[in-house]
Amino acid sequence: MSKLYCIGVGPGDPELITLKGYKRLKECDTIFCPTARKGKESIALSIARSIIEERSVKPKIIELVFPMVKDKSMLEDAWKNNAKIIAEECTDNSVYLCVGDPSLYSTFSYIYKELKNYDIDVEIIPGIASMLSFAAETKISLAEGDDILTIIPACYDLDRAMKVADASNTLIFLKDGRYFANVMKVLKNSKFKKGRLAIAEDVSSNTSKALITDISSIKDIPVEKYFSIMVVKDE
């Protein structure tokens, strides 16, 4: 039976992979990795690159294209096609690489559903999610004691976000920094107006910048990048 290990490679620093993932990367014979378009290097692969380079016998690397579109049928075609490629190429010691953790907003969740149509044994190895490494870098505790923590990936849907905000102690906004200025306007009229904020753009890259401040003192939100993170606390 073919065996596929899905490895969360973490947020960017190659040393933030787990020992379990590291061992698999040193031993596997085939690596599948997602990329947004053909010819563009997979971010997950670039994180794992230094570990792969330590090997004398190199694994086969297969990039799978997941287009960055919202069209549901195009996405479903990509999931089906990529699952088929995996099924054809999967050995008894293959790995699939995910940035961050495979269970949090990962393309692997769709691929996994498709792989149920094939005879492949899947094992998932968790990874450090970007919000955890961001918290470590900025030394913010995301939640303490009885705190309710809510993760909001689509900050353009502010009505929904604000429904959870009132009963939460910490909000984590992920992904689209272009909407953070709108989010701030709403937060300034919420129970978070006296709270603290930490924000970063280009998370998990060398150009990453972080800002930690009081929400009340925010004038402009400088973040306009897609890969961004914002943590808001009501303390």
Place this chain on the structure above:
Amino acid sequence: MSKLYCIGVGPGDPELITLKGYKRLKECDTIFCPTARKGKESIALSIARSIIEERSVKPKIIELVFPMVKDKSMLEDAWKNNAKIIAEECTDNSVYLCVGDPSLYSTFSYIYKELKNYDIDVEIIPGIASMLSFAAETKISLAEGDDILTIIPACYDLDRAMKVADASNTLIFLKDGRYFANVMKVLKNSKFKKGRLAIAEDVSSNTSKALITDISSIKDIPVEKYFSIMVVKDE
């Protein structure tokens, strides 16, 4: 200047520590680890034990007692005392061990605030949170696409939990499994009544058991342990 690395050692499997944490554990000269009472082995230490045993020169191990009480002044005394012990014993290559990740419901957040009174450089190394390894083991994706994910550590406060439930797609209840039966009664009258549920007790131990089922088909909740996790999805 003294240097303290706070390492998230992950949920229980020693191979789920990060490479970065592993390297620190192999090189440090002093290890601080929390325990609930004197003489009871630290869970964090037991996770790291096999890595420490690989070393020829053993580090000094200092257990810090954090009593499992709700009394605020007793807790504050423990944080202050333990920070003082760390300040006195910290070298330029010490580590503090945390189960899971240091930024999520960890005692380290309180210790870190106290350590600001001392001249200690702190670096935090993130770890795999138990909810991520639970998701990996049960092959549940915690959140996809635009899903809002909410983490609720205190399920005895059901009013507050239900305020966030309505606008969330996934709820993760942590810690106290003795309240899970009450949570289920409320969920059966919510938008989650047609959803799925995954539940485990004794997470991160050999006796860990997991149950995955439809919420509508739940009759009895078997979980009565303190260290428990329940994931509820509205799909």
